[in-house]
Amino acid sequence: MPDPDQFNTVKACVFDAYGTLFDVHSAVARHRHRIGAEADAVSALWRRKQLEYTWLRSLMQRHADFQTITEQALDHALSVHQLPDASLRRDLLSAYGSLDCYPEVPAVLAALREAGLRTAILSNGSPDMLAAAVDSAGLGDHLDAVLSIESVGVFKPDPRSYRLALDRLGLSARQVLFHSSNGWDVAGAATFGFHVAWINRFAAPRECLPGEPDVELQSLEPVPGLLGRG
Structure with missing residues (x-):
């Protein structure tokens, strides 16, 4: 497990939705x-x-x-x-429209919020899709923002999509720990400049792309401890 000091600049945890919080299958x-x-x-x-x-x-x-x-x-x-x-x-x-969320998700989001970190979703999903998924999983009280790329009209991994999180949260890239289960999204977010946690739920091999994750985890469960907030 990396040294928590590696992430001492982090003020917000931003999450991909599909595959990371919600089980697409x-x-x-x-x-x-x-x-x-x-x-x-x-x-x-x-x-x-x-x-x-x-x-x-x-x-x-x-x-x-x-x-x-x-x-x-x-x-x-x-x-x-x-x-x-x-x-x-x-x-x-x-x-x-009502995908199951992974079992650890509500407790992890709650722990991060209780520790004073801001939390947000940044997803390719349309606003209506994301609102339905968040409501179905009961995650609304655990999130500061739910951001859809529809406001810029271009999908991840375009840098304009990642910038949405900075503009909404008023932070720099190094103040954000971005979480995704998708290797291509990890590469895009790391190249953009975020700290990145790859939630590699199914032991996938790394993509041969620029941008490396700061940490690779099997689920979101260790994240609060990783940030020294567990």
Whole structure:
């Protein structure tokens, strides 16, 4: 575990939402019995296309909000796996609006707030999606801000998306510890200048990109102790 003094400038903890606070595969898991043996493959493809479409639309300068991208990515996954059931599509999208949060999340956010640190979400998610997820998980009282990239119209890892946190919180990059489970997001945030914790829940290999995390963790549970606030 790194020396807590490494993070003695940190005044705020900022979190990616999808995959970091919320389990992106919990939507498909709720309907596994309807999908069958291909459920995990459907969920993985849905997630992969969701991310790819954010990057491709940013490069094409053809922005669409994350709700639209989520729907289009699901349509692709269902088409690939030959699942044309309109009711299944509707129910999966509904489930995505109330994803399960990881079990440690509420207690970690509460501990950070009690220790005097500010907390925020910074996500590609559209404002309505994020509001629904936060409300469903009961996290609203543990957050100072919920920030969507929609206010700048470009997805992470564009630097303009990360700057939203600094502008909203009135801090410098080195006063923020950013948390993400996504290796590409870790690289983008570290390159931007944040302190970064990689929440590597599934032991993924590091991306071959610029920007290294300050610390790699298996969950968010150690974060308050890491900051000397546990």
